[in-house]
Amino acid sequence: MTRTLIALLCLGLAGMLGWALWQLPGDVGLKSDLQSELQGQVQADIVGLPALVAAHLDQSGVRHPVTAVLLNFRAYDTLLEIGVLLLAVLGVLAVRHAAAPEPVHPQRAGAVLAALVHLAVPLMVLVAGYLLWAGAHQPGGAFQAGAVLAGAGVLLRLSGRLPALLPPGFWLRAGLLLGFAVFLVIALGVTRGGHELLAYPVQQAGGLILAIEASLTLSIGLILVSLFVGAPSPPEHGGEASE
Amino acid sequence: MNDILPWLYDSLIALTLLWIAWQTLSTRDLFKAVLLFIVFGLLMALAWVRLQAPDLALAEAAIGAGLTGALLLDAVGHLRVPRRPGPRK
Known part of the structure; x- marks a missing residue:
C-alpha cells in the first residue's frame, strides 16, 4: 500500500519535471525537427538568454x-555557492572535532598503489x-x-600519505576561507570605484576573474x-608526508 | 544511416541511465549500490556531453561520480565496522 503510494508520488513528480522541461524555451542547441518548429512559433516570447550572453561576452x-x-x-550565485560550501565544511569540522574521532590508521599502501599515486598526483x-x-x-x-x-x-589520503591531524591548523583554515574571502573582497572592492556590487570594471574583469578562480580552486x-x-592535516605537513 | 546512429546512441544512454538508476535504488547490497551510483555518474556525464553541456559533464564526472563516490564508499566502510558483532539482516 505504502509502496504503491510512493510509486504514484514518484511518477507524479517525474511527470511534473518532464512537463517543466518541456516548457523551457528551446533555443539551446538541441536540433530536433519539433524543436525548430516550436522555435518559429514562440520566438517572439523567448528572452534569448544565450543571445544576450553572446552579445555582452566581450565585456x-x-x-x-x-x-x-x-x-x-x-557572480552573486557563485559567491553564495562558495559560502554554502564553506558553511558545510565548518559544520563537518565542528562535528568531527566535538566527537573526538578515534585515531585513524590508514593502511600502508601497496607497491602498485604507491607507484600509481606517485604518477597520478602530479598529473x-x-x-x-x-x-x-x-x-x-x-x-x-x-x-x-x-x-x-x-x-x-x-588519493593521497587513501594511500596513507595525508595524515589526519586533529585540530585544523591555521593554514588549513586560511586555505578554506581564501576563496570566499578573495571573492568577497573583490566584490566589495569594485563598489569603491563607483560600480555596483560584483560589477567589475571591463578592463580589469579578466584579471579579477582569474584571481577569484585561482583562489576558489584552492x-x-x-x-x-x-x-x-x-x-585533515594542514597543507604544510602534507608536503612533508609525501617525501 | 547517419541520422539514426546518434539517435540510437542517445536512446541507448537514456535507457541505460534509467536501468542503472533503478538498479542503484533497488539493490540490497550497499557496496554494489555505490558502485552503480558511480557508473551512473559517468554515464550521466556522457549524457551531458551529448546535450552539448561539457561544463556540466566535467563537474558531473569530477564531483558527481568521483568525489561523491569516494565519500559514499567511505560511508559504507564506516557502516560495516560496527555491524561486525551482529549478523546483517
Whole structure:
C-alpha cells in the first residue's frame, strides 16, 4: 500500500519535471525537427538568454559564455555557492572535532598503489591547473579544477600519505576561507570605484576573474578534501608526508 | 544511416541511465549500490556531453561520480565496522 503510494508520488513528480522541461524555451542547441518548429512559433516570447550572453561576452573579461555567466553576469550565485560550501565544511569540522574521532590508521599502501599515486598526483595537479586556465575560453573553471585537486587529495589520503591531524591548523583554515574571502573582497572592492556590487570594471574583469578562480580552486579543493578526511592535516605537513 | 546512429546512441544512454538508476535504488547490497551510483555518474556525464553541456559533464564526472563516490564508499566502510558483532539482516 505504502509502496504503491510512493510509486504514484514518484511518477507524479517525474511527470511534473518532464512537463517543466518541456516548457523551457528551446533555443539551446538541441536540433530536433519539433524543436525548430516550436522555435518559429514562440520566438517572439523567448528572452534569448544565450543571445544576450553572446552579445555582452566581450565585456565579461572571458571568452567562454559559461564562465562569463558564473563569474561575471551571475557572480552573486557563485559567491553564495562558495559560502554554502564553506558553511558545510565548518559544520563537518565542528562535528568531527566535538566527537573526538578515534585515531585513524590508514593502511600502508601497496607497491602498485604507491607507484600509481606517485604518477597520478602530479598529473592531477597539472590537470587542475589546466582546467583553471582553460575556463577562460573553453569548458573548465574553478569548480572542476578544485574537484580534480580534491581527487588528488583523496588519493593521497587513501594511500596513507595525508595524515589526519586533529585540530585544523591555521593554514588549513586560511586555505578554506581564501576563496570566499578573495571573492568577497573583490566584490566589495569594485563598489569603491563607483560600480555596483560584483560589477567589475571591463578592463580589469579578466584579471579579477582569474584571481577569484585561482583562489576558489584552492579553497574548493581543500574544502572537498576536508569533507572527505574530516579533520585533515594542514597543507604544510602534507608536503612533508609525501617525501 | 547517419541520422539514426546518434539517435540510437542517445536512446541507448537514456535507457541505460534509467536501468542503472533503478538498479542503484533497488539493490540490497550497499557496496554494489555505490558502485552503480558511480557508473551512473559517468554515464550521466556522457549524457551531458551529448546535450552539448561539457561544463556540466566535467563537474558531473569530477564531483558527481568521483568525489561523491569516494565519500559514499567511505560511508559504507564506516557502516560495516560496527555491524561486525551482529549478523546483517
